[in-house]
Amino acid sequence: MATRLMHNDAMDILTHAAVDATGFNQDFIDHETAVDLAKRGSDKWTRYPGCIGAFIAEMDYGLAPCIQKAIEDATEECALGYIPDPWKRRVSHACADWQQRHYGWDVSPDRIRPVPDVLEAYEVFLREIVKSGGSIVVPTPAYMPFLSVPPLYGVHVIEIGMLQKGECWFFDFDAIEDAFRNGCRAFVLCNPHNPIGKVLTVDEELRLSCLASQYGVRIFSDEIHAPFVFDGYTHVPFASINETTAMQAMTATSASKSFNIPGTKCAQVLLTNPGDFALWMTRAQWSEHQTATIGAVATTAAYTSGEPWFLEALKYVKGNFELLDAQMRGRFADVGYLPPQGTYIAWLDFKPLGIEHPTEYFLDRAGVALTDGTECGEIGKGCVRMNFAMPRPLLVECLDRMYDALHADALL
Ligand SMILES: Cc1ncc(COP(=O)(O)O)c(C=O)c1O
Incomplete structure (x- = not known):
């Protein structure tokens, strides 16, 4: 500090x-x-x-010294206007590099866009992909806004309780499939999971993907807690597994948890589905524009040197x-x-x-x-x-x- x-x-x-x-x-x-x-x-x-x-x-x-220094430099240069393209690109490249180094995931920086926070990305997903009148499966217990935000967009929440077996939590895949069979076409994945701390295995991710393929379900994958994984567990980004998962997922992440900078307002959405990318560029520019320049500065420093x-x-x-x-x-x-x-x-x-x-x-x-x-x-x-x-x-x-x-x- x-x-x-x-x-x-x-x-x-x-x-x-x-x-x-x-x-x-x-x-x-x-x-x-x-x-x-x-x-x-x-x-x-x-x-x-x-x-x-x-x-x-x-x-x-406290704050990583590299972040503090980057913020100080930006204020000295009075670089606090609306977020400019060069800073957007820096964030995208820094995030792509972090994903590569930590998870071996080669995601093109061109497909990574800034957004003020993960919930804003969730809101775009609900508004543009699930759409009013649709429904979304939220495994519970859940991060609170996953439940409270969908109704604001006319989206119905289907709560499906996680199951406990031994020392672990598991998805109730039977109940999830029932929801999909009955017409639900969206699922919110939180991995690692807030609040139960579950880290999904690749087998579990693939089982979810398999069901999603069967019923044409889209997945919002919140991976904000990815760097916090304890010994014996591995985080595997859902969209990184194969082409199918890449098409199913809209991934959101941020340096805000790992570096405790949520007040600087700069998350990232990883648009591995080309249709989502096109949609984002036409329908979510306003969300992107609200991203904080100081957040882009802090995030780039965090991913690059933190x-x-x-x-x-x-x-x-x-x-x-x-x-x-x-x-x-x-x-x-x-x-x-x-x-x-x-x-x-x-x-x-x-x-x-x-x-x-x-x-x-x-x-x-x-x-x-x-x-x-x-x-x-x-x-x-x-x-x-x-x-x-x-x-x-x-x-x-x-x-x-x-x-x-x-x-x-x-x-x-
Ligand atoms: C699972 C999860 N997603 C999203 C967020 C929101 O983070 P941010 O506002 O920094 O994007 C939080 C914050 O606690 C969280 O725990």
Whole structure:
């Protein structure tokens, strides 16, 4: 983290602490308090004053130095007008290069277009491809806007609950096929999946593709969490598998999660279906135009030079996952939980403890702000979505507060 972001206490700490060459500063992060984070003013730490923010999907690990430098350079040059073509091209090339390096996916930069955020791409998909009067399968629990946005475009949502088997979540392919057989022609894939952290296997992706081929279904593939995959799992971009999946998918991604720059507003849509590309260029130019120039600057820096910082951030996230996982298998063993395979989000089910409204419960009794599971679909009653990408000592405090409340109420 760059020095100028640090408050005095942290500066003192750092006087004797080594700053990682990548710019990822674990010592600094470990000393951040909820008060420090609230001072920065993020939604995560200000919406519920005095509480631990574990709801919105942001990381609390500062900014990669290369991004900070790129933003500073752009402001020095006053390069903050509407996004110009050269910056669009830089983003496309940087994104294509990232996809190649990380997933071996050769996607032409010409088919990658900027868009302010992944949801804007989802809106274009709903408006232009699914169309008013159509329907879309949303596997649940789901990232909340996947459920709330389609009705705004006259699109009916078909919620299909994920199934649990052993330590894993699986698609209910029978129910999905029923929906397709009954005329649904769209599916939203979130891989890695927010909020359950599932990372799809290629076999699962191919089974979905096979059904999609049979019924002529289009797939919106949200791969924003792709870089957050834990050991033993691999992210395979759906559209990268073969020509069929490339034609079925409209893929959206962004550096916004991996580098915590969602406020800079620059995602990317990967249009591997030529028909989608033609449609995009005629019908989505307005969406493209709204992309932020500063976001293009930040994103290009992130994809081009941010990897060493990101790898440290991922290491830290994995450490937090291990801590959470150990506690869930230990003193929280009665809480419903399957280990996430990626992302920095966990899905916790408090129905076994008899808690009907866990979000309210933990806000009131523990000062911990979580996402209400019901926002993620009907399957989410009694559940919460928890973001564990916070400073580790705060995660410890967060879990202590939750445990203490449950213990005091004789629920654990
Ligand atoms: C699965 C998923 N998709 C999309 C988004 C939106 O991200 P952005 O607004 O940065 O595009 C989020 C944010 O939490 C997310 O978790």
